[in-house]
Amino acid sequence: xxxxxxxxxxxxxxxxxxxxxxxxxxxxxxxxxxxxxxxxxxxxxxxxxxxxxxxxxxxxxxxxxxxxxxxxxxxxxxxxxxxxxxxxxxxxxxxxxxxxx
Numbered sequence: 001x002x003x004x005x006x007x008x009x010x011x012x013x014x015x016x017x018x019x020x021x022x023x024x025x026x027x028x029x030x031x032x033x034x035x036x037x038x039x040x041x042x043x044x045x046x047x048x049x050x051x052x053x054x055x056x057x058x059x060x061x062x063x064x065x066x067x068x069x070x071x072x073x074x075x076x077x078x079x080x081x082x083x084x085x086x087x088x089x090x091x092x093x094x095x096x097x098x099x100x101x
Contacts, residue, residue: 001098005039012041013085016062019043020081026065029081031094032056033101057101059094 006012012031019041020029027045034040034056042055043064050058062084069080 001039012039015041016085017078017081020062020064021078023064029062029064030055030058031060032058033098039098057097059097060089060091062089 002009002012006015016029016031020043023029023043023045025045027043028049029043030041030050032040032042032050032055035054039059040056042050042053044050044053049061050056062081064077064081069077073080
């Protein structure tokens with residue numbers, strides 16, 4: 001589904017990174033399964049989430065509040081996001097959530 005909905009894995013990573021780095025202030029970046037059955041990337045402010053905003057089922061989320069990354073990354077949110085996508089994201093969990101949807 002990643003390649004169908006984003007064109008490639010890199011297309012997904014680029015969209016996710018854009019959402020994470022484009023979120024002004026505190027919030028989250030998400031990979032969600034939308035009501036239309038397609039994967040999409042979204043972002044929410046503060047403590048909101050895709051369920052609360054009716055955007056779909058959350059499959060993968062990244063906390064982009066400064067407290068999540070400032071000690072290690074200072075103001076380098078793009079580096080924090082890349083590290084998450086390349087080394088920390090639990091894609092097996094996201095896939096299991098997708099299959100259970």
